Ligand SMILES: O=P(O)(O)OC[C@H]1O[C@H](OP(=O)(O)OP(=O)(O)O)[C@H](O)[C@@H]1O
Ligand SMILES: O=c1cc[nH]c(=O)[nH]1
């Protein structure tokens with residue numbers, strides 16, 4: 001797995017306010033939205049494009065647009081929805097598939113409760129959105145889900161990641177044919193005994209949407 005930490009002062013600045021427990025929900029949503037646009041810049045470096053000819057007011061030139069089939073953006077419900085608008089602003093013609101997953105807070109195992117995805121992902125660049133990579137159970141299951149549908153070009157974008165989750169993905173995805181790239185805003189210190197990222201930002205879904 002390729003891991004890219006988007007080390008940039010603007011990202012660190014926005015993450016600081018996202019982490020702060022005094023940050024209210026509307027501000028948290030705005031920061032998550034802004035952060036994903038910055039991370040998308042890094043994550044889409046290898047997005048497939050097609051050249052095409054245009055005329056500027058001064059003369060002809062060749063530009064590019066997104067290749068067909070369009071990239072597929074996959075937010076992991078619920079918290080990943082907080083990253084969707086920001087990502088779609090960067091890739092307006094992308095398509096969106098949905099994966100609903102929730103972690104059992106006792107066992108820390110991920111459970112998939114819904115999906116709405118194309119059956120065949122063999123020729124699609126997939127961008128998975130989830131703010132938190134903690135134990136890695138959710139993201140590992142998501143990648144397996146996409147790989148079973150033929151995906152072999154998967155980039156995961158997270159706002160924060162734990163070293164334990166990255167190690168788990170390295171281990172569990174070694175046998176998945178899909179090369180996975182992780183783009184993250186920061187790698188934090190560790191997980192606590194409840195599987196929360198330390199220092200982290202708390203429960204991303206609750207901070208975005210407030211309903212437990
Ligand atoms: O790496 P893991 O240990 O699997 O944990 C990370 C998952 O936990 C959070 O979702 P949660 O299960 O709280 O669901 P929610 O988005 O509906 O709040 C987060 O958004 C990830 O999906
Ligand atoms: O720190 C964590 C871990 C899992 N899920 C979250 O929302 N936050």
Ligand SMILES: [Mg+2]
Pocket residue numbers: 079203204205206
């Ligand atoms: Mg949650």
